[in-house]
Amino acid sequence: xxxxxxxxxxRKDFITLLLTVVTSLVLLFSSSTDQVRTLRNWSLxxxxxxxxxxxxxxxxxxxxxxxxxxxxxxxxxxxxxxxLQESALENQRLRALLDFKNESQFDLVPAKVIGRGxxxxxxxxxxxxxxxxxxxxxxxxxxxxxxxGKVYSVSPNISTVQLLLDRNFRVGATVRRSRVMGVVKWTSxxxxxxxxxxxxxxxxxxxxxxxxxxxxxxxxxxxxxKVVEISDDDRSLFMNxxxxxxxxxxxxxxxxxxRKRPLQTN
Amino acid sequence: xxxxxxxxxxxxxxxxLQLTVVPLLAIKGVVPDVILILVISTSFRHGxxxxxxxxxxxxxxxxxxxxxxxxxxxxxYVVSAFVAGIWSAEHSQVRFGVVxxxxxxxxxxxxxxxxxxxxIGTSVGFxxxxxxxxxxxxxxxxxxxxxxSQAFPRKxxxxxxxxxxxx
Numbered sequence: 001x002x003x004x005x006x007x008x009x010x011r012k013d014f015i016t017l018l019l020t021v022v023t024s025l026v027l028l029f030s031s032s033t034d035q036v037r038t039l040r041n042w043s044l045x046x047x048x049x050x051x052x053x054x055x056x057x058x059x060x061x062x063x064x065x066x067x068x069x070x071x072x073x074x075x076x077x078x079x080x081x082x083x084l085q086e087s088a089l090e091n092q093r094l095r096a097l098l099d100f101k102n103e104s105q106f107d108l109v110p111a112k113v114i115g116r117g118x119x120x121x122x123x124x125x126x127x128x129x130x131x132x133x134x135x136x137x138x139x140x141x142x143x144x145x146x147x148x149g150k151v152y153s154v155s156p157n158i159s160t161v162q163l164l165l166d167r168n169f170r171v172g173a174t175v176r177r178s179r180v181m182g183v184v185k186w187t188s189x190x191x192x193x194x195x196x197x198x199x200x201x202x203x204x205x206x207x208x209x210x211x212x213x214x215x216x217x218x219x220x221x222x223x224x225x226k227v228v229e230i231s232d233d234d235r236s237l238f239m240n241x242x243x244x245x246x247x248x249x250x251x252x253x254x255x256x257x258x259r260k261r262p263l264q265t266n
Numbered sequence: 267x268x269x270x271x272x273x274x275x276x277x278x279x280x281x282x283l284q285l286t287v288v289p290l291l292a293i294k295g296v297v298p299d300v301i302l303i304l305v306i307s308t309s310f311r312h313g314x315x316x317x318x319x320x321x322x323x324x325x326x327x328x329x330x331x332x333x334x335x336x337x338x339x340x341x342x343y344v345v346s347a348f349v350a351g352i353w354s355a356e357h358s359q360v361r362f363g364v365v366x367x368x369x370x371x372x373x374x375x376x377x378x379x380x381x382x383x384x385x386i387g388t389s390v391g392f393x394x395x396x397x398x399x400x401x402x403x404x405x406x407x408x409x410x411x412x413x414x415s416q417a418f419p420r421k422x423x424x425x426x427x428x429x430x431x432x433x
Contacts, residue, residue: 020318
């Protein structure tokens with residue numbers, strides 16, 4: 001109490017100044033002349049501006065929380081956008097598959113690729129379709145673009161597909177334009193060749209190569225690829241015909257399995 | 267107690283003079299402020315507190331009777347009294363010019379506050395007010411302040427005339 005009194009006594013001049021100035025201002029603002037109204041508006045404007053600036057301090061906690069919430073929201077929205085973009089692409093792919101399925105004369109079963117890899121035995125992919133979907137061994141697997149491979153092994157809900165890019169894969173093929181026939185097989189990397197084509201056969205770069213249909217596994221007319229390189233070897237009786245596969249095997253996500261059961265037509 | 271009565275009479279007289287006779291001394295509309303002179307004198311003699319209290323009371327009464335904005339004069343008087351009171355502590359020898367300078371600054375401060383409150387809402391700008399109203403008003407009041415402080419140094423400033431150092 002003594003300290004408080006001392007504090008007031010030491011600052012009595014300033015306290016008096018403050019009180020008298022404040023009282024003068026109160027009296028001044030109590031008047032209602034035009035000048036005072038203008039002065040009051042100015043001071044209220046200034047006070048409002050100051051209060052608005054200071055209110056940021058009071059709102060700091062709210063702003064912090066709001067910022068955190070917005071960050072979370074932003075992250076979620078980014079994930080949503082990513083998912084939507086992915087869905088749009090998937091939609092495009094599935095539409096293409098669906099169109100192919102609807103237009104196709106084959107009985108097709110859609111399946112998703114859930115695994116891929118080359119082991120010592122076979123270059124293969126794993127599908128989400130199996131015996132439950134009436135999938136059996138050696139069924140052809142395709143996309144809207146063309147031939148992918150054939151079913152290698154089947155379990156109740158999963159099946160493994162031997163790819164066209166496997167060293168043991170062979171498929172009878174024909175050049176769509178000239179009907180020259182041969183056998184397509186993998187050589188290395190993503191390269192496949194149309195082999196056993198006699199020299200002077202009617203083949204040109206850009207020709208489309210399709211399955212010949214002379215097979216118990218692959219129906220005819222499935223696109224395999226296009227001719228990109230033709231070369232002759234003097235020591236050989238056959239031409240070397242290099243193909244670019246119709247299917248991009250690095251982007252396989254959905255495929256269709258061609259069931260052997262013949263399509264019922266009315 | 268006697269001192270309070272004296273000041274009561276003095277301030278009452280100053281207010282009456284300011285409202286009646288002093289406007290007759292106006293030169294081109296510029297009127298000296300005798301209440302301000304008395305407020306400054308009170309602050310010099312008795313310190314900030316007395317100057318502020320008397321200035322506040324006199325300002326409110328003057329504004330009330332002069333039908334101006336109640337609070338405008340008191341605000342100017344209070345601030346001037348506070349500033350004048352700061353210099354009242356200097357009882358040592360000071361040069362005459364310094365005292366006049368202190369007085370002028372005090373009067374100027376009052377006029378800047380008071381006359382700019384009066385100006386608000388008019389089309390007259392701040393600098394225009396400063397040069398055409400505030401400075402003339404301050405100088406005119408200073409003339410009276412200088413006369414009083416020279417004629418009655420002990421009564422006016424609370425210090426002996428012989429304490430001035432004119433060198």
